[in-house]
Amino acid sequence: MQRIDVESSEIWDYSLEHEDELSKNQHLMAENDDYGMEVWLTMANGSPELIVECDGNEIYREDIFNEKDAKRTADRIYDDYLSIKAIETMTDSEDKTVYIEDESEDEYDDEQMLIDEREEEIDAAVRDLVNIVSDTGCYNLTDEAVDDLKEHFLEYMHRKLGISIYRPMYLEDADTGEDYFTEYPYDDMVFEDDNPIYKQDKN
Known part of the structure; x- marks a missing residue:
């Protein structure tokens, strides 16, 4: 079942409010237990990144650059990896083309x-x-x-x-x-x- 802890529109503000913590640890943004999918937020490289894990293994990550981009990117990732589309997404080529x-x-x-x-x-x-x-x-x-x-x-x-x-x-x-x-x-x-x-x- 899909569970969203941090809405896409709130991710940018969340990254700013928790910058110190995110530089050391990933925070869970959303997940779907049915597909073993989790979306995490981190700032380990100095800027916010969304990371997708499947059964604990990282399969995708993407930088976010501003509030508008954060919402747009999170909406796409949530849709691609937390919905039924996750099955189709995982069958795409390894480079995610x-x-x-x-x-x-x-x-x-x-x-x-x-x-x-x-x-x-x-x-x-x-x-x-x-x-x-x-x-x-x-x-x-x-x-x-x-x-x-x-x-x-x-x-x-x-x-x-x-x-x-x-x-x-x-x-x-x-x-x-x-x-x-x-x-x-x-x-x-x-x-x-x-x-x-x-x-x-x-x-």
Whole structure:
């Protein structure tokens, strides 16, 4: 039976109120005994994360970044792992790639909206950064320039600094031609390793 101890709309505030405890221990947010599923909250890595366990084994985790994202992520996790959908979810591929043909139209629309909103947030952050660091201001960046800066910023943050990046995306499977929902860094992402920034220091 499904039991929700902390509603999705309350998870962000809960993480702030219990930050010290969550940095040392996981707190149970919800569970369904029928499927052996539990959803836990932790801040062991310095930021809130939702963790899904099945029969005591971790099977999925996802960072949350703000109040809106926390509710949206928790709603999806509660739905995917605590309802009858858990059976379908557990039969997906190990990397949790979910193909559009296995989703309802509403789910696809929700995920596409999530992608669009996140891209807008990242684009705005890139423009703000450029405007702040430029001594003259730079308010006429083309979309192509923003995309180029965005890719370089995210790659540097991920590869050089080890910072977790939240940037969901729909990509096309090269073998099947089907679109699938995934998160950064994408499985088929190829970095240009000749960039000296990412060369390993042998000293």
